[in-house]
Amino acid sequence: MIAIFDNNDSEYSAWLLANPSGYVVNMRHGYSPSYMVLHRSSCTTVNPSTSSSELGAFTERDYLKVCGSELEGLRSLAKAFGRPDGSFSLECSKCAQHQGRG
Ligand SMILES: [Zn+2]
Numbered sequence: 447m448i449a450i451f452d453n454n455d456s457e458y459s460a461w462l463l464a465n466p467s468g469y470v471v472n473m474r475h476g477y478s479p480s481y482m483v484l485h486r487s488s489c490t491t492v493n494p495s496t497s498s499s500e501l502g503a504f505t506e507r508d509y510l511k512v513c514g515s516e517l518e519g520l521r522s523l524a525k526a527f528g529r530p531d532g533s534f535s536l537e538c539s540k541c542a543q544h545q546g547r548g
Pocket of ligand 1: 484485490491492539541
């Protein structure tokens with residue numbers, strides 16, 4: 447269950463509400479595998495309900511979001527995007543303590 451939100455912050459916000467324990471990968475438009483940052487749904491840097499950024503900043507400007515209810519699916523996606531080991535370019539330190547497999 448992977449959902450990609452490219453230029454639609456309202457749908458992205460709705461997904462976060464429905465998946466409070468999911469995962470969010472922040473990417474730039476163009477889907478470069480060199481920038482794939484993993485967060486939890488609840489992370490204040492990617493969640494419009496807790497972030498200080500205005501709506502629109504999440505998927506409608508420089509970035510887009512790839513969301514998944516399970517980490518495994520996002521790792522598969524990272525492989526498909528050109529990261530053979532299924533890693534991310536960075537795992538957010540603000541929410542890292544909550545990350546785990548599955
Ligand atoms: Zn984070």
